[in-house]
Structures are given as structure tokens and as C-alpha cells.
Amino acid sequence: MPVIQVDGQEYEVEAGKNLLEACLSLGLDLPYFCWHPAMGSIGACRQCAVVQYLNAEDERGRIVMGCMTPVTDGAIFSLSGDKARGFRQAIVESLMLNHPHDCPVCAEGGECHLQDMTVMVGHRDRHYRGRKNTHRNQYLGPLINHEMNRCITCYRCTRYYRDYAGGTDLAALASRDHVYFGRHSDGVLQSEFAGNLLEVCPTGVFTDKSLVHNYTRKWDLQSAPSVCVGCAMGCNTLPGERYGKIKRVHNRFNAEVNGYFLCDRGRFGAGFVHDERRLQYPGLRNNDGRYDAINHHEALQYMDRACAPGKVAGIGSPRASVEANFLLRTLVGEENFAPGFSDAEQPLVELVLRLQQDSRALVPDITTIESADAVLILGEDLTNTAPRIALALRQSVRNKAYEMAAELRLETWQDGAIRNLAQDQRSPLYIAAVADTPLDDVATNRISLAPDDIARLGNAIAANIAGQPNADLEQPLQEQVEMITTALAGAQRPLVLSGTGCGSTAVLAAAGQVADALCGNGVPAMLCLAVPEANSLGQALLTGCDAPGLAQLQQRAASGEFDTLVVLENDLYRRGSSAQIDQLLGAFQQVLVLDGLDNQTTSSATLALPAASFAESNGTLISLEGRAQHHYPVFQPHAERRPSWTWLLACMKEMQREEVRSLHHFDDITRACAATIPALAGITAAAPDHHFRNAGVRIPRQTHRYSGRTAMRADISVHEPRQPVDEESPLAFSMEGLNRDQPGALLPYVWAPGWNSNQSLHKFQAEVGGPLKGGTAGARLLQSGIGAGPGTFTAPAPFKAEPGRWQLVPRQRIFGSDELSALSPGLAELVQPGFIEICAADAQLLGVTEGDGLVVTKGITKGATEGVTTGVDNTLATLEARINDSMAVGCAGFSVGLAGVQNLRPLAPVSLRRAEGWQRRSPELIGSDRDAGPGGTHV
């Protein structure tokens, strides 16, 4: 390792780093703006200037930029020399020429990297007395506020947005001191990852709109380590609370899960926590169907009476914690507990688990995904189902560029040089999907196929890789197979991705086959399978692969086996058609529902119990890579809201159940679960238990500058209540304690002396950009790569498009396809109405244009032109028509989870006809406004 000299002191540093990284890793404070650990160096801002000396005799030295200077053995630098300090001061002063003095009204104030750096270089007095440049701000959508005057033109925003995240609608405009970062015209930023601009911008140009309108300074926020519940990715988050509201969600660094970035669903999707539909008190349904609020003792007694006779079934939830699900399973008995998937989804999630357990392939984390040098995606639209993976894939295609850079001996942090070198050369990324996906722009090729054909394609690739090609594919598809085989077989670290998103077990199985075939050739292949919800995989692990489904419970209830149903945090009306769920709930005499939000299921309950959200309770969630992660309450729940595990534990204590006699704390449940379920034995390692103390004290949720605690409730009462005591975790609702050197799972906020912004993170990392000093949060439960192989798989028959008949295929949307994102006010504005996507040729034959209505009916009509089904009303939905020429022939895409699609099921055969009397939302475009596309008709 090279030894460098900095200000007379010798340090051993890691080879291949630049001086700025080396200094920060050594704990030396060197100011910077444009450099970012995830984005490398371009040397634009000139802020990290240091003096480099040729040798010991050189007394003058020369100024170099730290971020552009590789560390070499024997190099001599000075950070504190007058020349370097003066230069850095001058840079900040020049950046300040046009920077407004608006810190007191700026949302970034108190966590502003520019403030920190200005103080760090010692620039105090402004000499400039001229006019400052001012800009007009743009409307960038409901999530992000734009305040261009504050810009210091470090270019981090466009480098992140364009180069890193692949966005195309934010650019650097104009030149000289008129440079403006914005869109071509006002409008919503289109990237699914735009929210990271808030953390990437070193000052207050991009700020959180909901925070700006409901503001609290960083130092006044109470926060705790949390896990995003938006999808199954398990991104680590830091929600910040004040006055009982989640004010904002920031990224919590986890080197193996989300690195520095979140998606917008995760960042802006926590608004449901204080939605007005949150339940406050237990509600008992009275005779006229309304609910009477009762106190929690009455509620528990009612639960006890309902559950005591023992004829109880339980439906768990893939979005509730392992512990709550485990308690419900204990309450009702293993054979009476359904994991809470829809009947279509249950086999898919169980297959995902089986494939990951059986596969010889590695289940990758985010860093290994980024290292993949050839990628195949089968069926899954990752940007909309597990967005953070899509962002990682955008980095993986750059491995070609890094290869080229290595040949020229360019360091990987030479961002500008490497991008220039590679231009549009990328590592292979192949996508087979039902239609276009947002990753298409970095894909080598995207093929539109019906789900069964995707499975056949995967199967043929697997056979090809294994050296036993089967030649039953159509010619154009066979060519694709050859190309993809060559790409995957020639790779060092090939990655295969799929997921439950396209609704087909055959597609999942095919992905398993491809990954396994690669392993059979001795290549360390990776297999990554997406599941829909925060704890979907946890439910599969908890229940094994033979748990009853909803239909089975309904039949058993109808046969008199059950009286009572307990539903845990699950809106069942999202899991089946209204008729099916009505029938299910109707089969029970009483239905007890624990949930946070008033939804159709809670409205059907006999007794509804208000459950605390993820931000108000402890819980363990198991991500799609099988990582158990712990989330902690950020604040205490209001009113009679209790965490679900508290309700269930109290109920079972009330019932004097033997199983819970020795369970007193949340950790006891985790341990009992680990002891009972072998597959979950590892969950106790996810985080330290509540006895943990950091150097003898708790870890504070509040910063040392937390203010106004005595005044916060002064409008209610001048008596300050006692601070709540957290019996369930090592964190304190207090500013007292030690937020340093703790295990990675217990990081409630980042701050270090002189570093008030999120850039202080590097003080918590073992080395800058590396994992946390306290270790990476979470525990992997799946033993990667030890399976015996998934066994044989017979590909389905080729999909045949039939006249007048379409196969429904899911089209996922990042905002709205999940249950919770549409409840956040900002995201709600971006949620579109439900739609049906068909190709232009089909649209022409159906006589619809974009924006017209389409009636979806089940069964088959004799011919599309007749468009009428006989007999009973088979209508499933009436939705807006969207024309998408990338749709696979014979398929119709439907917007999963959006309004109006409740009765539509993936892969169902349907008929379509034009809806009469449909009210268009937008004016009709005449036919010649659109070119007829290449999409083939079959009607």
C-alpha cells in the first residue's frame, strides 16, 4: 500500500484511490462539492485543492485537485499550507458571489454541505457588493421544489440524474454565470429516482416539497433506523418525525441494500402514516353497521371471547412484520393460518423461495448486481416493482466502460474520462417482457413476448447454455436465444433476474433454469427474483410452501370449521375480486381486523383494531434477497394505536395461552419465532436486542441540538409530559446517549462535528464509500449458492394469439401499483387512472383511439366485430385505452393496483370491446396524428 505524506505526517493509504477519498478515509477534513462517493470525480468545483510537492526539497509545490490526484507512494501533500487554504477560500468566496443569504428560510439550512464547507474553509466576510444573479424557478412536480438562485454549479444534479440514473429531462442549460439546471419547460421530473436530487445537491436548489411546506430543521427531527415498506427491496431509510408527523424520509446507507440512493416511492411514500384514514381507536360494529369506538380493554376482551372457542382462522400479511405474523400463526394454529397472498400470488412467491433455496446460483445483493457483466431479465419490469434494482442495473451496464478503462489504466473514479471513453458502449443487458420497460434505453435488446413465450425463451437459453439446444423455437426467437446465450456464457458474473410481477410461474422457473445452467458450466451466476411486498419472502419462509390459501380458508369456513377470522394488516379486497372476498368474509361469523388504515376490509370487520405503522413499531422484515432487517419506532403511536404484535400478544396473554407465557418483549417474540421456524432461525442476528447499550448508554433518536421539547405541547398544556421510555429497543426518545461506533443496524441519523449535512456519513463508514463501521445492517437468511439445482422444467406450449381474445398481462406502475404509495399526497398526484394497453393495430380493429374506454369481459366472443357476449354480464372492468405498440401480440396490459382493475387477474383470457358513453379525459387526436406502428394485429 502506498505511503503518502500529508502535512509532514506519513499515512498508509489504499492504492487506486484519489487523494480526496484517501484524506476523508483517514479522517482528515478536506472540503469538496462535485465529488460524490457513488459518482466519482470530474474535478469541476476546484474545492478540494491541495498543494503537492515534487520532493522533500521542493518548497513551492503546486496546487492540484485532491479528487483528480491518484495517491502514489512517496507523494507529498499539504492540506493546511497557506497557498492551498487561500485557494479553497477563494473558491468558496467565488461560489458565494451569487448565492443568496437566505439560509434562515432555506430548507437545507442546518444540513447544508455548502454551509459546512464555507465554515470549514474559514471564509467569513463577503467582499462582493454587486448584484446577484437571479433565476426563475421551474415547477418540477409535486415532490421536488426548485430554487435555482442557490445553485453553485457543481453539476452533481445532472451527473446524478442523467449519468447515474438515466434521466433525460434535466440538463445544464446556458453557459458562464447563467448556468441553469432545469427542464426544457416546467413539468414533473420523469425519473423514478428524482428524489435523490434532494440529497445529492450540496445546497438548497432541490428540496423536499412536502418538507418545505411543513418544515422542521434536521436537528429538530426525531429519527430512527427504519426499513422502507414500499416494495420487497428492503431499502434502509431514516424517517424524521416532529409533532407526531413523518416530515421526510432520507436514505440510510447500507452498502449491500441501497447504497446512497432510494426510489421516489420509498422517499415520498410514507405519507400514509398520518393519512386521515388512519384508525385511531378500536371500533366495534353496531347493529346499523356503524362503528362505536371502544377502549383497548374492551377490545381485548372482545378478541378473547371471539378467539377462545378455538374455531379461528388467521390471514397474515406480506406487509406486516415477521413477529406479528408469527404471533397470529401461533394464535390460530399453523394449519389455519394463510400468509395473506392472493391465490394467484401464493404459488409465485413460494416458487421464488424454492428457486432461491434450490438454486446453485448466488442470490446477489446490490453491490454484486452492480458488478454483473451480462444481464438477462425475464418478464419483470424492475423499475416499477423493485426500483432500486433497476438503478443498480443501470450501473452494471457500465462494466464494459470500466473494462475499457482498465485497459488504459484509468482509475474507476475518473468518471468524466471513462464516460467519454465508453460513449454508448455497454455490457449486455437483455430484456424479455410483455412490453416496453423503463430500462430499455440501456438494454442491448428488449423482446416483447407473451409470458409463456418468455418462459420458452428462457428454457431455450438454458438448454443452449447446457449444450443441449432444443430447436422448437421460431426462427427470429432462435436468433435471440443464440445472442443471449453468447452474452451470458461469455460473462464472468452473469445475472438473471425475474419476479412475480408478470404473474407467471413458468417465467420464474425458466429464470431459475438459466441461472442454474450457467452454474453448471462453472460460472458463478447470480439469480435475483423480485417479490411484491416488504415481507413477502418472510411470509413464504414463515409458512413454508404448503400454507392454506384464501380460497381454502373460505371453503373450510363454509363447512363450519371456523367461526372467527383474524386479518392482520391486509386489505383483502386487493387480493381477489370483490365477489370472492365478500364470499370469504361472509363465511365467518365474526371478522377481526388489525390494520392501520380504513379500507374495504376494515370496513367489513366486526371489530377493527388500530395498528401502528412501520414508523411507530418494531418489526423484522425479510427482503427479496432474504435479508432480515429490523425497523424501529420513530415515534410513539397516538391514541389507541398499538403495534400489531402488541395487540396479538396482549390478546393471547388475556387468553392465558401457554405459548406466550414467557414472551414479554418484542425480542422474545423474535427469539421464539427463530426457535420455532428453522427457516427463520437467523432473524435474531438482524439487529442487537433491547438490552444492547452503546458504551453503557442508549442511542439517541434526537440530535444533541434538538430544541423546543418543553414548548412543543405548550398549546395543549404547559406541563411537559415525561419522555416515553422505549422498553423494546436500545434507542432512546431523547437527545442523550451516544450516536457513534454502534452496530450498523442502529444508526438513527448521521452527524459529525463540522459535518451537519448527510455528507457526514463518511464519518460512520469504515472507509469513504465503504460499509458502515458497525457492520452492514441485516442478516442474510438464504444460504446462497448451495442448492442442488431446481430440477427439470417443462416449458409451456407456445402462446397462440386468438382472434377476439387477449391475455391480460400485468403492467406495473411505481406509483399506485402497490397498496400504500397512492396514499401519500405528493405521489397521489402522480398516480394515473387505471388503463388497458393494446397495440395500435388492435386498437384500430376495436375502433378505439388513445383515451377511449374499453370494456374488459371474461370468456370468449365469437368475433371481435360483434363485441357482445351473450347471457350473463361478464364485465370485469371498464378502463381507459392506451396504445402501446411494444405490447406482445395477443396481450393486453392492465395497470396493476390502480383504480378499476380489482377484478382483473394476470394471464386471464379476456375479450375487449369499445365502451359506449365513455367520458374522455383528453381531446381526441385524429388518426393521422399517429403513425400506425409495427405491432402485429391478430384480431
Add this chain to the structure above:
Amino acid sequence: MSDLIPIVSVAEAALSEEKAALSGLNAVLSEAELTAIDREISHVPYRSAAAIDALKIVQSHRGWVSDENLRAIAHHLEMSAAELEGIATFYNLIFRRPVGNKVILLCNSISCWIKGCDNLQKKVSEQLGVDLGQTTPDNRYTLLPVTCLGACDKAPVMMVGDDLHEDVTEQAVQTLFGDHGGGGE
């Protein structure tokens, strides 16, 4: 810079964007323009590499590049409007607002400044009745400053349309613009 971006309401912008995306954007550009742009595209490895030439071609036909034109060019070059906007606004001789029939480029760089370009500018402004950045009411001239015209040995210099005027004097300005009504605004 931002003053170059016409402010439209969000709803309008969204609607116009949607419309632009849907309707055949190529119809905005003339056949001659498209032919010329395609010729440039044939010389470069990426379509977007013809961006500057495409902007110049459209400007040569229309005098300036409107938002609609810009979106149409971006569409034709398979790049985003924001990317092309970044290029268009980087160059001060790509006009994103309407200009007069002739653009007066008055050099204010160091040589011309030593030789008294400030007085020349006052004279031009007085003759035409417009300040820097303004267009005469009869739409004949737009007066703009420029950093260098590459003729420092003949300073002060100015361009009127395509003609370079060297060693410009106040008298010369008087002669050039003397017949213009002036005092417009």
C-alpha cells in the same frame, strides 16, 4: 438564462408536451430543413452529434429556434428536449427568442473596449432607439453584445447581419443607421 425560457402554465406545458409527443413532430420542420439536417446526420456517428448543425439549419430558415422547433429537432435527433436545450442555450448565437431581420453583434472584448466600444454602443442605441438585447420596433435590427469577432487588429468591430464592419467610428454608425427612424420606444 432562465429569462430565455418562456414561462407557460404547468397545465399548458403538460398539454403541449403531451400533444407534441403524440402528434407527428416532424411536421413542424420543413422538407428543406429536414433534408439539410439529414445530410449532417449522415456525416456523424450519432444522430445527436448533429445537434449544433441542426439548430443552425433551422435558425437559418427561421431566424430563431422556437420551443416547438427545438422539440421537433430533438425528436428528429432522438434526444431529449432538455439535452438539446442545454446545447441551444450554451451558444449565444443560437437564438431562442425572436430577433430582427439583422442582428448587430457589437464586440465588447478587450481590444474593442480599449478602442471605445462603449461609446459606439451608446451611439448605436441612440440611432436605433434600442438597448442591448432589444429589437427595433420595425423588426429590422436586434442589438447584441459579443465577446470577440476575431478581428482585434481592426478594433472596434461589429457585425451587422453577415457583414463585418472594421475600425468602426461613431460617424460610420451614423452613416449605417442614419436613415433609421430611431428613438422608437
